[in-house]
Amino acid sequence: MIESASNTGHSVAETSPHLIEQLEQAIDLLQQARDFIKPDKVSRLFDCCRRIMQQPGGCALIESYMQRIEQAGVFNNTDYAQPQILIPSLSAQALKSADANSVVMEALSNLRLLAVAKGVYKHQHVSAEQAHHHLTHVLAINLERLFSAADEAERTRQGKLGQLSRHLLQHLAERIGYEHIIEQLIDEIWRILQQRPIQLANIKQMVTQIAICQQSPDIDLGTSGQGADRLISSLYGPTQSCREDPGVDVYLERLATMDAAALQYEATGFARAMHDTGLVSPYHAVLLRYLVENSDHLLSEALGLSSTGRDCLLSFQELVHALIDKAVHPASAQAIYGLAMMLERSILYQPPLAPALWRQLSLPLSDFARQRLLTLFGDNPAPEIRLLEGVLCVLGQPLGVGQGNNPTCQSARAISMWAYQDPDYLLQLLVWAARDDEVIMHFEGQALSSKTLPSGVASELPMDLDPVSLILVPHLDRIYAEMGRRCAERESDPHRWVNPEFHGWWCGRGFDINVDVPTGKLVNLDAFLRRFYASYHPYYNGNQPLIHPQPAGVAITDSAMRFIGWHAISILRVALDQEQTMRVYFYNPNNDSGQHWGDDILVSTSGHGERFGEASLAFEQFASRLYIFHFDPLEPGELAAVPETELNTVMEKIYKSWGVNR
Amino acid sequence: MSSETPSSYNPEKGYIALLGWSLNAVEAAEDFDRRYVVVAPDWAEDYCKQHDIPYIKWNFERLNDRSMEIAQTLKEQGVDVAIPLFEETVEWAGAINSVLMDNPRLLGQSMLLRDKALMKRRAQLGGIRVGIFEEAHDKGDVIRFLKRVNQTLLKLDGDPNDPIHLKAFDKAGCLGHRVIRTPDEVDTIPDEEFPVLMESHLDGWEFAVEAWIHNGKIRFLNISEYVTLGYSVFVPASPELEKYRDQITQQIEKLIKTFDIEFGFIHPEYFVTSDGEMYFGEVAYRPPGFKVFELLERAYGFNAYQGMILAFDPKTTEQEITDFFPREVVDAKGHAGCFGVYPRLRVVSRLEIPEETENHPYYDFHDLNQPLEATVTKRTAFGTHWGLLYFFGDDALTMRDLLEHQESLDFYI
Incomplete structure (x- = not known):
């Protein structure tokens, strides 16, 4: 990444030479324009810059043009004309704006400062040091943006513009140097790893960036970056024998010379690193394959299994060997973590599971499915292997499924729920989708085939997904959307009928919603909340723990309590945390569940009794964002026992956030 | 600028008055070798002062008793000719030029060019082919014209009507242009739009x-x-x-x-x-x-x-x-084209140029803005696009298909 920064500008020149021509033209036009007409000509330059910066390497290109762009008068009559008065913290708002011109203006100003900081552009108002200082602050302020994938709020507000902001920040970070932001970066990586996502490409990229920074003689990290060692080593050298990252071939040779004790030492070393971080080193795959051949009694150590997992391993030894043989390679090492966690869940004891996995091992892929996998993941390893790795990860980490940068939260939720609750069914759907390119589900007795349906919620085929979701989501999305269409004429919210039909029999047929669908106004708030408490809160439902995960809908708000949109989650359990607070533990298909919903409602992902991948909120905080839930009408709970004061607190929170003007 | 740097214009050439406010026209004049002055309403005054644009204040309304005043002012300044920039200033230019050039016919000519009904009659008299047209003073006239045109075309009862076009007499281009197919649609025309010019539809x-x-x-x-x-x-x-x-x-x-x-x-x-x-x-x-x-x-x-x-x-x-x-x-x-964007959805939240448009090698730029309101007003007449997309490329057919294709895309979502 770092070495590419200086020459990435070429990529735009190669892919879209006409853009550079247009940029030259737009700059010249602005340069020549009389002062009074400059504002008119600026929009043309803005549009051109926007398109360039949305492309990979575009920011580097624009950076090299910044002196000309500024001197042409792009900042005339704005605050940006005086960079010395700019305030870094305002950049966050500008980069989040839905207005393309605000985003582009901010991006241009920062790239201009970058050129100044690099000494390429001598500016009359700011020095290189001032510019550098300013940009470090900008990066720190926007760190979250730099290291997280787009969330629902960003997508709704900004669309493709979000990509521009991301490109800018990545470019700034590469050019300014990660050492200035590395500490915050490390904390952020740990926080996300706590949630054990299946998709780790971003995280691995970040860890790699830190590693590159640490190794580069040109980068002085100072005292920063100490906490990164564990992350880097778990990817590139978890044990003594591969500490210096010797390459997989060398490592394999070393294994051949080891005695039993040394192998055991390796096995526990890898297992510890893996369970610590959720990251799996390619060397781990080498070891595992070696152990299957030579000393399979160490497999359990190498997978870091508890007695539960070991039992399962021993009961299904042949299957596990076959899975390792097919799925575990240095390029698909995450399969190991998936496998270990799947064994720990003991789901292989469900009668259909083992045969279903045998079927998965020899599943032929349709051309379409193969192509999708190839496009996203490349051909190393082969698409079949990549999919199998994905299957193991989904079965091992059902709460690690994420929706990527797509509006398909319902499909992600369903995949996660099936992996968690009905893995046999998930494998069946996957076979239909991957082999036959067709998934048939039934809605109120009528068959719906994904093959014949129009597109779903997502207008384009989603791409940034784990292998299983990549195959399934396009089908699920269409079916889900069709179920919605079939209910469009009905009164009340379509989720009432769609959710139970789509997810499974365990989804409660009772349904409550606190929003009047045609008007969007709040209705029936008191009864809604009372029923939710009586159905889910152990103090009012006869101390009954939640049995099955239940789909629910929340109104997402941002940190300023503004309503952003409706979002699909599932409620997993309700329990007391270690501080005796009653909490709702739930699954959020967003890639990062740790979100700030305003009014001190900070969704927690660790430290409050969460299991990997769970998000949690205190019961009343959760209730204050809930707008749809399902329940069993035959188990109404003790409605009258719910205290009025508690409900009033919740309602207050609703009225001051997403309930404003409803 | 011009007033302070007289050397920037050629004294051998004419002195031009631009009637109406158009930044592009001002820029063109500023960069050219003729002395010029902008004649525009008072709201342009501050801007002109700020940017040293030569300016004379005038509010263009209908020609009236004071019309001579501006013509005299310009004549005293030594202006040689007035150029109309907008439909509303066409008859002003005629009136002013008839004084500046001492040629009264110019006023009559500009009146002809301002009134769509008069202009069609004149064209007809000159032996130019025009469609069937008529003035309408109320909705009854429109219904009669629609019926008569379709009778002429030998339509039977129940055949779909050929449409007729309604245009304001004195507005530019598509402003106030309506297409009427059935007598019911006549009710949607507000009374204040009359009188209008009606024309048969030419396929x-x-x-x-x-x-x-x-x-x-x-x-x-x-x-x-x-x-x-x-x-x-x-x-x-x-x-x-x-x-x-x-x-x-x-x-x-x-x-x-x-x-x-x-x-x-x-x-x-x-x-x-x-x-x-x-x-x-x-x-x-x-x-x-x-x-x-x-x-x-x-x-x-x-x-x-x-x-x-x-x-x-x-x-x-x-x-x-x-x-x-x-x-x-x-x-x-090459061929340069532009496309006027109308939001197609009833509720929009932001502007997003579709990738296929943006990535097309012919795409140049756009002048669209973020939507100010989420709800889109229903279109009744032509001529209220939200901004333009600009394209440039070598092949006319590609350009035509590209422009046509834009009609099926959403730019506001």
Whole structure:
């Protein structure tokens, strides 16, 4: 990444030479324009810059043009004309704006400062040091943006513009140097790893960036970056024998010379690193394959299994060997973590599971499915292997499924729920989708085939997904959307009928919603909340723990309590945390569940009794964002026992956030 | 600027008054070699002062008793000619120029060019083919006209009607343009829009012409091809339309003769029917809407406003104007087109240019803004697009298909 920064500008020149021509033209036009007409000509330059910066390497290109762009008068009559008065913290708002011109203006100003900081552009108002200082602050302020994938709020507000902001920040970070932001970066990586996502490409990229920074003689990290060692080593050298990252071939040779004790030492070393971080080193795959051949009694150590997992391993030894043989390679090492966690869940004891996995091992892929996998993941390893790795990860980490940068939260939720609750069914759907390119589900007795349906919620085929979701989501999305269409004429919210039909029999047929669908106004708030408490809160439902995960809908708000949109989650359990607070533990298909919903409602992902991948909120905080839930009408709970004061607190929170003007 | 640096203009050439406020026109004048002054309403005053733009305050309303005042002011200043930039200033230019040039006919001519009904009659008298037209003073007139036109076409009861077009007498281009097919639709016309001009629908290929005229001769003639009326236009036209260039030139010459135009700039619209017959639609004596001037500059590289200044200025020499204009079609570097965006959804939250548009090698830029309101007002008449997309490329057919395809895309989502 770092070495590419200086020459990435070429990529735009190669892919879209006409853009550079247009940029030259737009700059010249602005340069020549009389002062009074400059504002008119600026929009043309803005549009051109926007398109360039949305492309990979575009920011580097624009950076090299910044002196000309500024001197042409792009900042005339704005605050940006005086960079010395700019305030870094305002950049966050500008980069989040839905207005393309605000985003582009901010991006241009920062790239201009970058050129100044690099000494390429001598500016009359700011020095290189001032510019550098300013940009470090900008990066720190926007760190979250730099290291997280787009969330629902960003997508709704900004669309493709979000990509521009991301490109800018990545470019700034590469050019300014990660050492200035590395500490915050490390904390952020740990926080996300706590949630054990299946998709780790971003995280691995970040860890790699830190590693590159640490190794580069040109980068002085100072005292920063100490906490990164564990992350880097778990990817590139978890044990003594591969500490210096010797390459997989060398490592394999070393294994051949080891005695039993040394192998055991390796096995526990890898297992510890893996369970610590959720990251799996390619060397781990080498070891595992070696152990299957030579000393399979160490497999359990190498997978870091508890007695539960070991039992399962021993009961299904042949299957596990076959899975390792097919799925575990240095390029698909995450399969190991998936496998270990799947064994720990003991789901292989469900009668259909083992045969279903045998079927998965020899599943032929349709051309379409193969192509999708190839496009996203490349051909190393082969698409079949990549999919199998994905299957193991989904079965091992059902709460690690994420929706990527797509509006398909319902499909992600369903995949996660099936992996968690009905893995046999998930494998069946996957076979239909991957082999036959067709998934048939039934809605109120009528068959719906994904093959014949129009597109779903997502207008384009989603791409940034784990292998299983990549195959399934396009089908699920269409079916889900069709179920919605079939209910469009009905009164009340379509989720009432769609959710139970789509997810499974365990989804409660009772349904409550606190929003009047045609008007969007709040209705029936008191009864809604009372029923939710009586159905889910152990103090009012006869101390009954939640049995099955239940789909629910929340109104997402941002940190300023503004309503952003409706979002699909599932409620997993309700329990007391270690501080005796009653909490709702739930699954959020967003890639990062740790979100700030305003009014001190900070969704927690660790430290409050969460299991990997769970998000949690205190019961009343959760209730204050809930707008749809399902329940069993035959188990109404003790409605009258719910205290009025508690409900009033919740309602207050609703009225001051997403309930404003409803 | 001009007032302080008299050396920046050529004293041998005319002194120009621009009637109406157009930044692009001001820029063109500022960059040209003629002395100029902007005549515009009072809201432009601060801006002109701030940027040293020569300016005379005038509020253009209907011609009235005070009309002489502005003509006298300009005459005293030594202005040679007034150039109308908008439909509303066309008769002002006529009135002012008749004083400046001591030629009363110019006022009458401008009145003809301002009233669509009068202009059609005049064209008819000059032997130019026009469709059936009539003035309407109320809804009853419209219904009668619709029925009569369709009877003429030998339609039986129950056959779908041929539509008729309604246009305001004195508004530019598509403003107030409505298409009426059934008597029910007549009810949707607000009473205050009357009187209007009604025209039969001509099934044909509609196009526009921009012609710069000096000493009664055409100096540059551009044909603008409409892909879909009210949505998109490109210049120069495709070879299929350009093959009519000789015929079109003859038509324009007829028009110049009929309207007795010695100098200036005209922007007529025509239909060519499937049998190659030309029908005159209307003519305007001012720059066209839809940024055709900008497109011409993109395609040919000359500034169309400066071309207008040359065509109006009585002191322009034959040599000067011949040198200024490029050769039609052959000198164009490519085809430049633009597309007017209308939101298609009823509720929109933001502007997003579709990737296929943005990534097309012909795409140039856009001047669209973020939506100010989430709810989109229903379209009743033509002419209220939210901004334009600009394209440029070599092939006319690709351009036409590209522009047409934009109609099926959402830019506001």
